[in-house]
Amino acid sequence: MKIEESKIKKHSGTSFSVTKTDGISKIDFGDGKWIENRDYYGKVLFGDCKCPGIKALYDGFSFDKILIGGLGLGLLPEYAKSVKNCSVIDVIENNQELIDYIDFLESPINIVKGDALSYTPSKKYDLILIDLWWEKEDITQEIQDNIKNNYNSYLETGGKIILPLAEKEL
């Protein structure tokens, strides 16, 4: 599941650029941090892949209300909507330029400006999925502890906080 290419515009901004090569959009934040509009993004991070470590995080777990930390190209909220059929999809993003640019995501996807590491939700979720990093090594134990402390009381009964890049449930 990827974003319909016709919805993604080329962009050259201050914090990122979006280019198209062979019909595939790529958002580039610089410093080797980029995302392409490809099917694998949502599949892998939601465990719908031949990736036992991540898949196991979702085994026997169903969710309807989801909070996603990090907007990127919008691939995760779009997957949550189109494949997982979630009825509540909130996304926390602190880059205003990115929030303004991603104008193609539709209800029930709701983008909120804020820091995903310290945001205080106004409701509870079944799944809180944080995708802010490019390398597993960037997710320190301190960061994990802070995320758990910040969000633990905003989980529905049986809910989960998942950091797919770290292959971890907090």
Place this chain on the structure above:
Amino acid sequence: MPIAYPYKFSDWYSYDKDCSPRVGKYVYDTAVPKGLFACAQTLTNSSTIWYFPDASPASGDQVYTSATGSGTPSAGKYGYINLANFVGDGEDETDYHFEVNSSGVLTANPSACP
């Protein structure tokens, strides 16, 4: 440098006597933003092969895109199938991911896929 006839003993002794062949591995050669996206990619007998110094690549190893060492991969994150796990039935999947710099050198030890 070509060796001329007749061979001399010095020609023989000047050979690199401890050289070893590079090891080819089937790779997922499309760069990905996060290493784990290079995991579980299906490869076949006709997939790209890149060449490593030995069967267990490590940080600092040079990677080549040809057996003769005539090319190196672009900087990025990729995946390969551990040789011991390659069957060749068309359903083999990458089980390691790795990153190379702009010189085609491994920036860290390859990681087993989750």
